Amino acid sequence: MAVLARARSARSQRPWPETWVAAAFVAPAALVILLIVVVPLGRALWMSLFDIQLTRPGVEPFVGLGNYIDQLTSGEFWGSTGRALWFTGVSTALELALGLGLALLMDQPLRMRWLLRSIVILPWALPTIVNALMWRWIDNAEYGALNAVLTQTGVLHRYQPWLSDSDLAMWMVIGADVWKITPLVAILLLAGLQTIDREVVEVARVDGAGPLALFRHIILPLLTPVILIVLVLRTMEAFKVFDIIWIMTHGGPANSTQTIAIYAYQTAYQGFDFGRGAALGYLIALVIMVLAAVYLRLLGRTGRT
Amino acid sequence: MRHTQGRTSAVRSVAALMAGLVVVLAACGGPGSSSSSGTSGGTVTLNTIFMKQAAYSEDDVKAMTDAFMAENPNIKVNLEFVAYEALHDKIVTDQAGGAGQYDTVLVDTPWPAEFADAKIIQDITDKIPADFKSGVFDTAWTSAGYKGKYWGVPWINDTKFFFYNKKMLADAGITSVPKTWDEVITAAKAIKQKGTVEFPLVWSWTQAEAVICDWAELAGSMGGADFVDDSGNATFNTGGGLAALEFMKKSIDDGLTNPASLGFIEDDVNKTVGAGQAAMALNWTYGLSVLNDPAKSTVAGQIAVAAAPGTADTATAGVNGGMSIALTTSTKHPDEALKFALWMASQKMQEKYDANTLPEWKASFEDPAVTKAAPELFAAAKEQFAALVTRPVVPYYTKLSSALQVAIQEALKGTKTPKEALDEVAAKLPDLQK
Numbered sequence: 228m229a230v231l232a233r234a235r236s237a238r239s240q241r242p243w244p245e246t247w248v249a250a251a252f253v254a255p256a257a258l259v260i261l262l263i264v265v266v267p268l269g270r271a272l273w274m275s276l277f278d279i280q281l282t283r284p285g286v287e288p289f290v291g292l293g294n295y296i297d298q299l300t301s302g303e304f305w306g307s308t309g310r311a312l313w314f315t316g317v318s319t320a321l322e323l324a325l326g327l328g329l330a331l332l333m334d335q336p337l338r339m340r341w342l343l344r345s346i347v348i349l350p351w352a353l354p355t356i357v358n359a360l361m362w363r364w365i366d367n368a369e370y371g372a373l374n375a376v377l378t379q380t381g382v383l384h385r386y387q388p389w390l391s392d393s394d395l396a397m398w399m400v401i402g403a404d405v406w407k408i409t410p411l412v413a414i415l416l417l418a419g420l421q422t423i424d425r426e427v428v429e430v431a432r433v434d435g436a437g438p439l440a441l442f443r444h445i446i447l448p449l450l451t452p453v454i455l456i457v458l459v460l461r462t463m464e465a466f467k468v469f470d471i472i473w474i475m476t477h478g479g480p481a482n483s484t485q486t487i488a489i490y491a492y493q494t495a496y497q498g499f500d501f502g503r504g505a506a507l508g509y510l511i512a513l514v515i516m517v518l519a520a521v522y523l524r525l526l527g528r529t530g531r532t
Numbered sequence: 533m534r535h536t537q538g539r540t541s542a543v544r545s546v547a548a549l550m551a552g553l554v555v556v557l558a559a560c561g562g563p564g565s566s567s568s569s570g571t572s573g574g575t576v577t578l579n580t581i582f583m584k585q586a587a588y589s590e591d592d593v594k595a596m597t598d599a600f601m602a603e604n605p606n607i608k609v610n611l612e613f614v615a616y617e618a619l620h621d622k623i624v625t626d627q628a629g630g631a632g633q634y635d636t637v638l639v640d641t642p643w644p645a646e647f648a649d650a651k652i653i654q655d656i657t658d659k660i661p662a663d664f665k666s667g668v669f670d671t672a673w674t675s676a677g678y679k680g681k682y683w684g685v686p687w688i689n690d691t692k693f694f695f696y697n698k699k700m701l702a703d704a705g706i707t708s709v710p711k712t713w714d715e716v717i718t719a720a721k722a723i724k725q726k727g728t729v730e731f732p733l734v735w736s737w738t739q740a741e742a743v744i745c746d747w748a749e750l751a752g753s754m755g756g757a758d759f760v761d762d763s764g765n766a767t768f769n770t771g772g773g774l775a776a777l778e779f780m781k782k783s784i785d786d787g788l789t790n791p792a793s794l795g796f797i798e799d800d801v802n803k804t805v806g807a808g809q810a811a812m813a814l815n816w817t818y819g820l821s822v823l824n825d826p827a828k829s830t831v832a833g834q835i836a837v838a839a840a841p842g843t844a845d846t847a848t849a850g851v852n853g854g855m856s857i858a859l860t861t862s863t864k865h866p867d868e869a870l871k872f873a874l875w876m877a878s879q880k881m882q883e884k885y886d887a888n889t890l891p892e893w894k895a896s897f898e899d900p901a902v903t904k905a906a907p908e909l910f911a912a913a914k915e916q917f918a919a920l921v922t923r924p925v926v927p928y929y930t931k932l933s934s935a936l937q938v939a940i941q942e943a944l945k946g947t948k949t950p951k952e953a954l955d956e957v958a959a960k961l962p963d964l965q966k
Contacts, residue, residue, distance in 0.1 A: 281628055281650045282649040282927045369792060369803070369804060369807070369809065385730075388791050388792035388795055391792050391793070391795030392791075393941070393947070477738075477739060479740075479795075479937075479938075480795060480941050481739065481942045481945055482739070496621045496625060497931075497934060499646065499650065499930070
């Protein structure tokens with residue numbers, strides 16, 4: 228009797244529960260992410276706990292947190308972190324300011340607005356490597372367009388070695404990055420602008436608010452969530468910057484453009500020190516996680532509009 | 533309730549499956565990639581890597597390889613060219629751990645120490661024919677030697693010669709080739725005075741190995757370029773190294789050296805001289821053919837070459853820029869790879885393609901048929917090859933070089949004095965040697 232009851236209840240179950248189907252569809256993607264992200268992450272974490280020098284294969288003593296402590300007490304680590312933060316801060320600030328201006332402009336009912344919007348996106352469409360090479364040529368000390376323009380308009384008297392001067396190189400790299408990323412910021416902010424209810428703006432205008440007051444009290448507060456999102460994205464990307472600097476200056480001159488990612492690369496592949504390189508990678512990830520946590524708290528507090 | 537239980541158990545099962553897979557994969561993790569050089573029906577394929585700039589041009593290397601493949605129909609050679617600055621890192625990332633796709637790699641003078649210790653290249657002392665050992669310049673063998681063994685076949689024997697614009701020097705009243713660095717400064721001042729060019733001197737002082745080559749060559753004639761003594765103590769912050777760095781700084785301060793040199797590699801130096809923007813420069817052998825090629829240079833025909841200037845005590849010094857072709861430890865065809873390396877370095881091939889690089893065979897220098905192609909160059913080479921200074925062949929060379937590059941740049945920029953900058957690296961040396 229009990230056997231029959233169990234058989235009946237088994238047959239009355241649906242052949243494939245929905246959750247199983249869902250799991251099956253997700254499984255391939257999950258597997259790929261696991262293989263490409265989680266497994267290497269795990270191995271890197273494991274490597275960072277050992278002293279691995281390629282010039283001494285087979286001898287890999289366990290050092291626990293030794294690599295991390297080494298880096299956190301080394302001047303070069305803090306130097307390159309500082310430079311990465313400087314790059315992040317300056318380029319993000321410039322991108323936001325210029326992007327906001329561009330977005331406000333693109334929001335206006337201009338005649339050739341469609342053309343403006345199309346042209347603006349072009350710098351962002353360039354691959355980073357192409358952008359870096361292009362700016363390396365523009366900033367070239369002997370044939371660069373930048374030098375030509377500045378001397379021919381009388382701003383400078385002689386050609387400047389933009390990328391060979393340790394005081395100027397970081398600014399040139401920031402310039403190249405800002406030129407490329409501002410369109411992205413502008414487009415994101417434009418999208419944010421377009422969600423602002425026109426009625427609110429109209430009412431404010433009728434009440435006598437000038438353009439500056441309109442911007443400060445209506446537009447900016449309503450744009451804050453989008454600005455925060457842009458800040459989060461850009462900060463995390465800019466802190467990890469590698470390719471644009473590597474192509475333009477290789478971290479030089481005199482390490483003036485050496486950011487933390489470049490330092491990590493040099494430690495691992497030129498210094499042959501894989502243990503410390505892995506530790507540096509995790510330290511970078513740690514800093515970014517802290518930044519992301521800070522931002523997410525801020526976002527949570529402003530609430531979703 | 534049953535629905536929730538079903539979902540939880542489904543998630544749990546998928547998670548368990550994933551965990552299982554991760555464990556399996558992590559366990560067999562490691563450099564499991566097999567070398568891609570294959571054998572198919574008797575044909576052996578070799579993967580090789582060379583560098584793009586300086587020395588033999590890509591076309592020359594391709595021609596030499598085609599000739600090799602014609603002589604050995606069962607061997608196919610795949611060539612890969614990368615910029616010198618990328619060569620070291622590319623070899624390391626490919627061959628780390630003993631597995632990789634290359635059968636032969638091009639190795640610069642200071643690298644045999646690191647690569648041998650990291651088991652990237654193999655010892656071929658016993659496999660090299662005797663006539664090779666005796667016929668090639670001794671200084672060329674330095675580029676392949678470490679711990680008393682040979683780790684590659686010397687292929688490029690090069691040093692930095694002194695190139696000068698005959699016309700610019702003559703216009704400024706300089707009638708004889710500068711033989712000492714003091715004479716170079718005098719000539720530069722005269723040319724600057726005349727207004728021919730703003731910066732008569734240009735160098736490759738970017739933050740890369742290029743600046744170490746220049747610095748070592750200068751140090752060689754200004755007191756010696758033995759950077760590290762036998763006990764591992766730094767000697768580069770006294771004597772020749774310090775004098776050379778002070779000379780470099782002074783030439784910038786006096787307005788004789790183009791300040792953009794801090795961002796230049798050797799190709800940029802050629803471009804500057806070739807555009808008539810500089811009067812004198814150091815460069816590798818290939819500079820001569822580039823600068824006198826009307827298609828690439830506006831001053832073709834005006835450029836002459838001489839042995840690098842020296843000082844009152846040392847007539848000349850040259851940095852050993854030799855490179856050798858080494859066999860990797862991961863190669864599946866060591867015999868064919870060695871055959872290829874010996875072919876590329878053979879006297880026949882080297883004499884045929886000597887437009888950009890001088891042969892490394894002693895006999896070539898005695899053969900008028902060969903030397904008549906560029907008698908000045910061969911004469912200068914004969915002098916300089918006898919006075920080559922070698923960058924230290926130690927396993928920590930890359931770390932030392934990186935630290936020195938930054939220090940030299942800081943000194944040249946003026947952020948630190950030359951003594952301060954070099955002393956800092958000397959203090960760091962024990963750390964770098966670990």
